[in-house]
Amino acid sequence: METVLQLEGVTWRRGEQELLKNINWTIRKNEHWALLGLNGSGKTTLLNMITGYLWPTKGSITVLGERFGEIDLRELRQSIGWVSSSLQEKLYGTDKAQSVVISGKHATIGLYEKPTDDDLGRAEAIMRALGCPHLWDREYRTCSQGEKQKLLIGRGLMANPKLLILDxxxxxxxxxxxxxxxxxxxxxxRQADAPTFIYVTHxxxxxLPVFTHTLLLRRxxxxxxxxxxxxxxxxxxxxFFENPVKVSWEERRAYVRLA
Incomplete structure (x- = not known):
């Protein structure tokens, strides 16, 4: 089966501190993964490794069949979408919702080229799939927090990535x-042409049930x-939490409470 992501023995040190230690992780095509860890567990550091913004002290990384050190990471990143709420503060509040989505095609803050008919059509289809076509022509700053997150996900999908990270x-x-x-x-x-998802949370x-696999990251x-x-x-x-917990399953989702 085709491998989307492979980390082998990945370690990252900052000074004397090891922030990632011997990470081994393989994601195959048709798998969607959740990455679960408490604050400070190393999730963001790991994402920066996967996207090539940090280089491992030890180990090897292969994404979408391309081994780091043998390819142009700038080109590879065009196939990786990374949706983070920290991006919200960087976007222009007066931009229209569709412009925010279309800007993902160019990975820019703001839209500096006139969208093509194909761009507009794809943005409309993405916003419809996300349940927010009514936001078309709305200023980004007038959208609710949840609506902004949908637009960010739409922005991440605009470049048709093969791997989409939801942080x-x-x-x-x-x-x-x-x-x-x-x-x-x-x-x-669930869509047949969906990218491979990595959903990051604590x-x-x-x-969700669609996330077939989960990685637990601690310290x-x-x-x-x-x-x-x-x-x-x-x-x-x-x-994992170093505390006794009870887990109840509702609609194939795990709800945790202290025991």
Missing amino acids: EPCNGLDLFSRERLLDSIQELA HTEEI GEVFRSGKTEETLSEQTLSS
């Missing part, structure tokens, strides 16, 4: 906005990885 997309959302966004993500990931209940090390329903067991999560 804690539900941060700051209320319960209802979160569920609407998760519904949209679930529908996107909340187990955000790990820069892989604690466990594998099929989601096996990985998110009470015994494993109690050890």
